Amino acid sequence: MVKSLAISLIALIIMKNLNMSVIGLSVLTILSMGATSVAMGGVELNGLYTTDFVMGLMVTLTLFVAILSYLSSVKIHRKASFNLMIISISLILVMSFSVSSFFLFFFFFESVLAPLLLLIVGWGYQPERLQAGGYMVIYTVFGSLFFLWGVSELYISGLSSSMSSVVSLVKKSGMSLWWLYILGFLIKLPMYPFHLWLPKAHVEAPVAGSMLLAGVVLKLGGYGLLRFMMVMQMSLSSVFFVLLLVVNLAGGVYAGLACVRQVDLKCLVAYSSVAHMSLVLLGVLSNTVLGVVGAIIIMIGHGLCSSGLFSYVNAIYKMSHSRLLVMNKGGLLVCPSLVLMCFLLSSSNMAAPPSLNLFGEILVFGVGGWMSGVFLLILGLMSFISACFSLYLYGSCCHGKGVSHSESLNLSSVCDVFVLAAHWMPLNFMFMFMP
Numbered sequence: 198m199v200k201s202l203a204i205s206l207i208a209l210i211i212m213k214n215l216n217m218s219v220i221g222l223s224v225l226t227i228l229s230m231g232a233t234s235v236a237m238g239g240v241e242l243n244g245l246y247t248t249d250f251v252m253g254l255m256v257t258l259t260l261f262v263a264i265l266s267y268l269s270s271v272k273i274h275r276k277a278s279f280n281l282m283i284i285s286i287s288l289i290l291v292m293s294f295s296v297s298s299f300f301l302f303f304f305f306f307e308s309v310l311a312p313l314l315l316l317i318v319g320w321g322y323q324p325e326r327l328q329a330g331g332y333m334v335i336y337t338v339f340g341s342l343f344f345l346w347g348v349s350e351l352y353i354s355g356l357s358s359s360m361s362s363v364v365s366l367v368k369k370s371g372m373s374l375w376w377l378y379i380l381g382f383l384i385k386l387p388m389y390p391f392h393l394w395l396p397k398a399h400v401e402a403p404v405a406g407s408m409l410l411a412g413v414v415l416k417l418g419g420y421g422l423l424r425f426m427m428v429m430q431m432s433l434s435s436v437f438f439v440l441l442l443v444v445n446l447a448g449g450v451y452a453g454l455a456c457v458r459q460v461d462l463k464c465l466v467a468y469s470s471v472a473h474m475s476l477v478l479l480g481v482l483s484n485t486v487l488g489v490v491g492a493i494i495i496m497i498g499h500g501l502c503s504s505g506l507f508s509y510v511n512a513i514y515k516m517s518h519s520r521l522l523v524m525n526k527g528g529l530l531v532c533p534s535l536v537l538m539c540f541l542l543s544s545s546n547m548a549a550p551p552s553l554n555l556f557g558e559i560l561v562f563g564v565g566g567w568m569s570g571v572f573l574l575i576l577g578l579m580s581f582i583s584a585c586f587s588l589y590l591y592g593s594c595c596h597g598k599g600v601s602h603s604e605s606l607n608l609s610s611v612c613d614v615f616v617l618a619a620h621w622m623p624l625n626f627m628f629m630f631m632p
Contacts, residue, residue, distance in 0.1 A: 202212055202534060205350060206569070211305055213345060216317055219310060220456070224456035228344070231630075240501075241340055241388075242435035244293045245296060245297060245298065245301065246296060246297060247295065247296070247297035247360060248295075249331040250472075251325055251420070251423070251493060252295060254493070254497055255294040255420055256291050256294050256295065256414075256499060258412070258416070258500050258501075259287060259290045259291055259294065259412060259413045260287060260291070260531075262408055262412035262413050262469055262500060262501075262504050263283060263284075263286070263287040263407060263409065263413075263438055265408065265504065265508065265616050265619055265620065266283065266403065266408040266409055266412075266504070266508075267280075267406065268612055268615070268616050269404050269405060269508045269511055269612075269613070269616050270403065270404055270405045270582060271577055271612060273320065273403070274320075275319070275320075276528075278319070278618050279316075279319075279405075280377070282312045282315055282316045282319070283316075283409075285312040285407060286309060286312045286313060286409055286414075287409075287516035288318070288415070289305050289309045289312070290309060290409075290413055290417070292305045292403060292421075293305035293306055293309065294305075294418055295466050297359050298359055298426075299348040299351075299359075299360060299425075300348060300352075300628060301371075302360070302424070303341065303345050303348065304340060305537050306344075306385075306417055306421065307337075307338065307341055309414060309417070310334055310337060310338070312366070312551060312608075313333075313406065313409070313410065313414065314330045314333065314334060316402065316403065316405070316406045317329060317330045317398060317401055317402045317406055318330050318334075318406075320402075320403040320406070321348075321401040321402060321403065321406075322400075322401060322403070322506060323400075323401060323595035323599065325397075325400075325401055326402075326473060329394075329397035329400065329401040329402075330398070330401075332393065332397050332398070332462065333393040333397075333398045333451045335394075335587050336384050336387075336391065336393070336394040336562040337381065337385055337394070339384075339386070340380040340382075340383065340384035340391070341384075342380065342381070343377050343380045343381060343419070344378055344379070344380070344381040344425075344452050346375070346377075346378065347375070347377075347378030347425075348378075349378075351428070355420035356435070360424045360427065360428075360430065363563055370431075375429045375431055376438075376441060377427075378425070378520050379422055379425060381418075381421075382418040382419070382421045382425065383416075383417030383418065383422075383478070384418070384420040385415065385417050385421070386419060386422075386474045386477065386478060387415070387418070387450070387474065388445055388448060388471075388474065388475065388478055389442075389444065389447070389448020389451060389452060389471060389475070390444075392452070394449070394516050395410075395415075395467050395470065395471065396463075396464050396467040396468060398410060399411070399463050399464070399466070399467040399507075400461065400464060400520075401465050401466070404507060404508065404510075404511035407463065407507040408504040408507050408508060408597060409504075410451065411466070411470050411499075411500075411501040411503040411504055411507060412469070412501070412503060412504035413500060414607060415474065416496050416500055419474070419477045419478075419496050422478070422479070422481050422491065423481050423493075426481060426482070426484060430459075431484075433484075433568075434613040438482070439573045440481065440573070441482065442568075443484060444577045445475050445478050445479060445482075445574075445580070446475060446479065446576070447474030447574060448471070449471070449472045449476070449575075449579050450472075450575065450578055450579055450582065452468045452469070452471035452472040452475070453468075453518075453579055453582030453583055453585075453586060454582060455474045455575040456468045456469050456581070456585050456586035456589070457580075457589055458521055459522075460521055460523065461509055461520050461522075462510045462513075462514075462520045462521075462525070462590070462594070463520055464508060464616055465522075465586065465590055466503060466507055466587075466590075467508075469503070469505050469546065469583070469586060469587075472498065472579065472582070472583060473495065473503075473554075474499070475497075475500045475563050475579070476491075476495055476555040476558060476576075476579070477492045477495050477496055478490070478492075478556070479492075479561055479565060479572075479576075480492030480495065480557075480560070480561045480564060483564045483565075483568060485564055485567075487560045487563060487564050488560065489554075490559060490560055491557045491558070491559070491560025491561040491563075491564065492553075492557070493557075494557030494560070494562065495553075495554060495557035495558065495561065495626070498545070498552060499554065499555030500552075500619050501623060501624040502542060502545050502546050502552070502554065502620070502624055503546075505538075505542045505616075505617055505620030505621060505624075506542055506543075506616055506619060507589075508540055508545065508613070508616050508620065509535070509538065509542060510589065511613075512535055512617070513528065513535065513594065515613075516521055516531065516532070522593045522594065525593075525594050526593065526594065526595050526596070526597035527598055528594050528597070529595050529596060530581060534614050535613070535614065535617075536595040536619060537592075538614060538617035538621065539590075539594060539595055539617075540591055540595070541565055541621045541625075542590040542617065542620065542621055543587045544587070544589070545621065545624050546587045546590075547580075547584040547587035547588070547623060548554050548580065548583065549588070551626075552624055552625050553624055553627055556626075560578075561576070562577075585586045598609045
């Protein structure tokens with residue numbers, strides 16, 4: 198609690214233009230830290246809101262990333278409207294993680310698309326942002342309709358739509374189309390081959406949109422799948438279950454290989470999200486304690502790491518005005534402090550100790566090996582490819598001979614380095630405070 202207060206106060210002090218949006222988000226972060234400690238036991242409030250440890254972690258992650266995304270967007274046009282979009286996205290995400298009803302979760306699950314779409318269209322970089330926004334809306338809305346169908350079937354059958362009514366819902370045996378009901382979560386994660394909307398949205402979104410999208414919005418898919426798995430029964434040997442796991446792991450390998458051949462920095466970080474989310478899906482679908490805990494740890498670690506990498510991409514974009522790898526070489530000669538943060542975040546992205554990603558992957562690897570030896574081999578290949586594209590990102594941007602106009606590049610601001618450090622520190626030291 199004291200550390201959270203100190204971080205929020207430092208964020209307020211470092212800001213040059215202090216306004217109510219940052220103050221409000223900081224206060225919400227401090228309150229959410231207190232709610233996390235209360236939520237350890239798990240309480241349901243008035244049948245609408247629920248508090249448990251997972252909810253507290255997700256709410257804290259939401260508000261923490263929201264503050265850092267704001268700090269990364271100090272110099273942006275139409276400031277008042279931009280602040281409204283950031284606050285709207287943050288509040289909707291907090292409500293999504295807090296509600297205890299599947300119907301309310303569906304409402305907020307879809308509501309976050311409206312301010313996110315306005316953020317991409319209003320503050321995007323290129324004319325293709327309209328197409329990217331359309332891809333995002335069509336993909337996610339289409340998949341979510343099947344989730345609404347599944348929840349409606351439960352309610353019509355006389356069962357409760359509450360996430361906490363596990364005892365009555367788990368006995369439901371008519372959920373034979375469970376693989377169809379979770380399609381919306383698979384798209385939001387995203388899982389291969391439903392990932393095509395994500396790179397487009399990241400490329401066109403402003404830095405705050407990319408940080409919130411990768412850091413928190415994608416976690417809605419994992420969080421919703423985690424809650425929905427509590428009310429479903431499935432056979433681990435069924436054809437659909439095995440096929441889902443095989444496609445998921447194969448997609449993770451493909452996404453990792455796609456990272457190695459990317460020339461756009463934002464596309465590289467976006468495809469790395471697809472690779473890491475395949476581990477989350479494996480952990481949740483295993484329906485074991487170790488698998489679920491590993492998936493939650495990876496979600497928190499990925500939320501911090503991917504958001505930090507997008508902030509780093511924005512920092513070097515402001516210097517070179519290009520996202521191409523070939524135009525951003527020689528960073529060590531231009532801004533060594535930024536290169537140091539790139540190295541730390543890249544090492545965390547490849548699950549180097551003591552990052553949260555390492556602990557989460559150890560648990561998921563153990564569960565994968567328990568399920569099948571073939572899965573363990575695929576997971577090992579994914580880990581190797583993850584190290585390859587993380588080193589590829591660091592080596593391409595930080596080493597080599599700089600471009601011809603490197604002398605005219607502006608040095609990175611102190612705020613950018615602070616934001617990157619604020620991502621890295623909890624990512625590598627949060628394990629000390631885990632229960």
